[in-house]
Amino acid sequence: MFTIVSNYNDHLSPTLLLTSKDTATVTIKIPSIQLKKTITIEKHAEFDIPTPFLKQKTKFRRKRTGTFGIEVVSNAPIAVFAVNSRNDSSGGSLILPESFLGMNYFPTKSHSFTEGVSEVAITATKDNTAVQVAYPNSNRKLKVVMLNRFEVLTHLFTPDDVAPVITSSRPVNVQAGRNCAWTAADDLHECDLLGTDVLPAKYLHTTYIVPSIYPTANFSIHIVPRYDNTEVTVFDSEGNLLLSEPNIIDNKRHTFDNVHGVSITANEPIYVSQVLHVRSEEPGDASQTTIPPPQLFTNYYPFLVTSKHDTDSILCITIYSLYDPDAVLLDGKRLTAMDSNVIMLPCSGEFNVQYASVSQGFHTLTHEDPGAKFGAILYSRGANVEYSTYLGLEVPRYVPKMADNRNPESEYVPKIVYN
Secondary structure, three states, X not given: OEOOOOOOXXXXXXXEEEEEEEEEEEEXXXXXXXXXXXXXXXXXXXXXXXXXXXXXXXXXXXXXXXXXXXXXXXXXXXXXXXXXXXXXXXXXXXXXXXXXXXXXXXXXXXXXXXXXXXXXXXXXXXXXXXEEEEOOOOXXXXXXXXXXXXXXXXXXXXXXXXXXXXXXXXXXXXXXXXXXXXXXXXXXXXXXXXXEEOOXXXXXXXXXEEOOOOXXXXXXXXXXXXXXXXXXXXXEOOOOEXXXXXXXXXXXXXXXXXXXXXXXXXXXXXXXXXXXOOOOOOOOOOEEEEOOOHHHXXXXXXXXXXOOOOOOEEEEEXXXXXXXXXXXXXXXXXXXXXEEEEEEEOOOEEEEEEEEEEOOEEEEXXXXXXXXXXXXXXXXXXXXXXXXXXXXXOOOOOOOOOOOOOOOOOOOOOOOOOO
16 A cells, blocks of 8 residues: 655656566555556566556645545565656655554655755555655644555655654655755756655664665765754775764765765664765656665565666675675576675674666566575666666564664654544
8 A cells, every 4th residue: 555756747658567476466546536446567667657646636635635546456575666757857766565664654755956955745545544754853743644455644844944853643655755856056958757655663773784876976865863862973885984963953965976885884773765866867757665774675576677668777785795696686697787786784784785687577586595684676767767766675573662662663752642
C-alpha cells in the first residue's frame, strides 16, 4: 500500500515494475480511478498507471487528504518499484511491503536553490489510523488526522521549516520528495523530480556507507537525526575526517565534490538519503534515493530496468571486504565492473564499491556465497530519464531495544495527542 509523490508535470503516467522469482498472480487496485486489474507475471512485468491518477492527485495536493492509495497484492513474494517517468522529468523508488512498515518516520527535506516546497505523502494501511506530522523544537503544531486504508495525507513544508516527524497509531507508508527541484546553483534552467521512500525509524542505524554516483564524484547527503543532540561524523573514502557535527537537531545537507564516497558514523540512529546534483557541464539530471545501513544489506535482488528509459542504467554495489567482491553475480555470471573503489569505515573496515552498466530488461543480482550481504543501488544518468533507487533490504524479524532500553518500535516525541 503506497502512493506516488507529485511531479511538476501532472500528465505523467507512473509505471509499476514488478519482479518475482517464480510465476505470480498480482492484483492492483486504485479506488480513486476505479481500477482493479489482475495480471500474471513470469519473473517480471511493467504496469502503467492511467494518466488520470496523478492528475487527480496533483489537483488535491493542497487539500491534504484524498483516497490516492495504490494496493498491490500477490500470491507469491514480489518486489515492487514505482517509476514516474517522461521525457522531461522522472524518478523512481522501491516500495516497501506492508510487513516492513512502521509508525515513526523522520523524512528529509529535499533541497533546491529556488523557492518551493517539499512533500511527504503518508498512506494508511489500516482503517482508523491516527497520523500526526509535527515539528520538534518549533511552535508549529498540527492536529491529528484520521485516515482509513487507501487514504493519503499530503503534507507540504518549506525550507524554513525544521524536518518533520511523522507519528501514527498504525503502520503507514511514507514517500518524500519535491516535485520541482534545482539541485545546483549554476544550473537553474530545468527542475527535476526528487522522490524516495522513507525507512521506518525502527530500521535506522548509526553507520552508513554512501558511494559516489559514477561517472562523477559529486553528490549531496541529507542526514536527519532521530533524537536531539545527535553527533555525526563524516569521513572520505580513505577514512580521513571530512566534517563533524556535534549537535544535530534538524535535517542537515552536505555537498561533496570530487569525493569517491563517504562513510558516516553517529552516536544515535539517523536517516540518510543521497541526492545526485548536476551542474551545467555535467551529464544527466538530479535524483534522490534512501541509503539503507549495511545492517540491512541482503543477498538477492531481482529488478527490472524499464523500457521507458532509452539509455542503459548503472548498478552500484557496496560489499564488505569480508566477502569476495569479484564473486557478485549478475544474471548468474560474475559481474564485470567498469569501475571500482574502496570506502573505509573507521574502526570497522573496508567496503568495496563496484559500478557496472546494465541493459533494459529483467535482471537478478546475487553472490556466489549465499551468506554474503551487500547493498545495491540502480540509477540512470540519462538527461530527462534520470532516477535513483536502492534495490532492496533485509529487515530483522525482531528489532532489539536500544542500549538504554528504548524500544525502537514505540512512539517517540511528539506523542499523538487527540484534540
